[in-house]
Amino acid sequence: MGVSYIKPDPAKVDTLVVALWQSQHAIDYLVKSRNLTEETIRHFKLGFDTSTNAISIPVYKGGELVNIKYRRIDPQEKSKYIGESGAEAWLFNEEGVEVGRKRGRILVVEGEIDCMSAWQAGVTNVVSPSAGKDSFGVWLEQIDSIPSIYIAYDNDEGGKSGARKLADRLGNDKCFDINYPDVKDANEFLMKHTPTEFRELLKEAKPFIRQQFKTVGDIIHQLRTGVDGSIQTQFIPGVKFQRGWMAVISGRTNVGKTSYVMNIANDLASQGVGVLIMPFERGIESVGERFLHVRYKSSQQDFALKNDNEWDKIINDVIDLPVHFAMPDKEEIIDFIVRSKRYFDTKVVIVDHLDYLVRQLSGGNRGDAIADTLQQLKKVAEDAGVVLMIVSHIRKIERPGDFIARSKRPNIEDLKGSSSLYQDPEVVVMLSETQEDGEIFVDVLKNKGEMLGRAYNFDKSTGEYRGVGQEVSMEARNRELEESQKAADELWNS
Numbered sequence: 001m002g003v004s005y006i007k008p009d010p011a012k013v014d015t016l017v018v019a020l021w022q023s024q025h026a027i028d029y030l031v032k033s034r035n036l037t038e039e040t041i042r043h044f045k046l047g048f049d050t051s052t053n054a055i056s057i058p059v060y061k062g063g064e065l066v067n068i069k070y071r072r073i074d075p076q077e078k079s080k081y082i083g084e085s086g087a088e089a090w091l092f093n094e095e096g097v098e099v100g101r102k103r104g105r106i107l108v109v110e111g112e113i114d115c116m117s118a119w120q121a122g123v124t125n126v127v128s129p130s131a132g133k134d135s136f137g138v139w140l141e142q143i144d145s146i147p148s149i150y151i152a153y154d155n156d157e158g159g160k161s162g163a164r165k166l167a168d169r170l171g172n173d174k175c176f177d178i179n180y181p182d183v184k185d186a187n188e189f190l191m192k193h194t195p196t197e198f199r200e201l202l203k204e205a206k207p208f209i210r211q212q213f214k215t216v217g218d219i220i221h222q223l224r225t226g227v228d229g230s231i232q233t234q235f236i237p238g239v240k241f242q243r244g245w246m247a248v249i250s251g252r253t254n255v256g257k258t259s260y261v262m263n264i265a266n267d268l269a270s271q272g273v274g275v276l277i278m279p280f281e282r283g284i285e286s287v288g289e290r291f292l293h294v295r296y297k298s299s300q301q302d303f304a305l306k307n308d309n310e311w312d313k314i315i316n317d318v319i320d321l322p323v324h325f326a327m328p329d330k331e332e333i334i335d336f337i338v339r340s341k342r343y344f345d346t347k348v349v350i351v352d353h354l355d356y357l358v359r360q361l362s363g364g365n366r367g368d369a370i371a372d373t374l375q376q377l378k379k380v381a382e383d384a385g386v387v388l389m390i391v392s393h394i395r396k397i398e399r400p401g402d403f404i405a406r407s408k409r410p411n412i413e414d415l416k417g418s419s420s421l422y423q424d425p426e427v428v429v430m431l432s433e434t435q436e437d438g439e440i441f442v443d444v445l446k447n448k449g450e451m452l453g454r455a456y457n458f459d460k461s462t463g464e465y466r467g468v469g470q471e472v473s474m475e476a477r478n479r480e481l482e483e484s485q486k487a488a489d490e491l492w493n494s
Helices: 010-021 024-033 038-043 095-103 112-120 157-170 186-192 195-203 216-225 257-270 284-296 300-304 308-318 330-344 354-361 366-384 474-493
Strands: 047-049 054-061 064-072 081-083 105-109 148-152 175-177 246-251 274-278 323-325 346-352 387-391 427-433 439-446 452-459 464-473
Touching (some): 010 047, 024 038, 024 054, 105 112, 112 186, 246 257, 257 346, 257 464, 274 330, 284 300, 330 346
Parallel strands (some): 246 427, 274 346, 346 387
Antiparallel strands (some): 054 064
């Protein structure tokens, strides 16, 4: 999102270190309960925050303090870890990356205390992700080039699932799974076993194997539980997107297509679905602002009147929002989609819009260029397992400002440039103005399921779409339009 992270004052680390050595309670936790030595405690500059009864763990990036994590001591606390508000999430023990590059292998553990325990045991080429097993991000680039990656996440269902996800991102062929025999994590193992036994455990690691096959039992479980991995948004009625699907979203010029897809992006992000937006027409700054207008239902004037406290709330809200913007060069588009999937678990990619993308990618015949571009994007969507939503224009079907002509609803054949626009995607969505002021109707003109439509109020100042009435079937929508279409035709020909 381009939000500036808040960096903690380095002097705070020194204050917390002093507080630690004045607290026997905190020292006992680290030494007796976690088996850390004084050398380890001092090396990682651990401290103690009396207000939260938590061990402070500073996080550095390029030698600069970027965050302070806090591990609460009280076992009754529901949230064990907290961090500095608005600070950047980053790898713990970044120094381990350089050691890993030199040795050609690196160990990734789930938590900071696990990381310190492994370091203390002599495995200094060790790191811990910023937020545990479900943490992914650009930090993956730091270890991507290391030939062998050993993953030692917690010995529970969540840890094993997180390890498999990480291996998928980095490549199963170079990732190795560490299985603890009788304990939960690295810290607990090293409290019961020697450093030599820990290194022997690493040697026994097995390579991950990609799950390429499903049994009938897997499919039955999916049907019984209703967990099908589909993605839905309230702004595309009746569509359950599957991985690898492509949708084309179109409508007349200035109907509000960019605002519409920003509503989709905000809806998905609020569900925790990662979204990558490629705003080729208007650029990141303009479309990024539109996204914020939509998310906070605020106009440009509303934002100008917000005070510092309101801005702080907004920053804290969006800083970890799973939405990213990118405008890669034409040679890098596919690579950006793949990397976004790996680093951020992106599930939906929005391209706004196709016409600008085609100008970058191809020359010559426009129809052929569109078809080739869609085929390339469709392939990467299927390979990466993402949903691709592409904004496209329709051909000009009315005279500028002619209201009667605008009452003619654009259809699927009005997509501009190539029949591939409605043949290749699984979903086609068309936006059109209704006779109600400020109202847009969203038609699903192609879908592997029901084809529904719904009216939305469109606030041009904020870009917000608000649903009006109930979803209606295509048949009902067509019947509703027939009379107004006939009246418009009569006026048009009179």
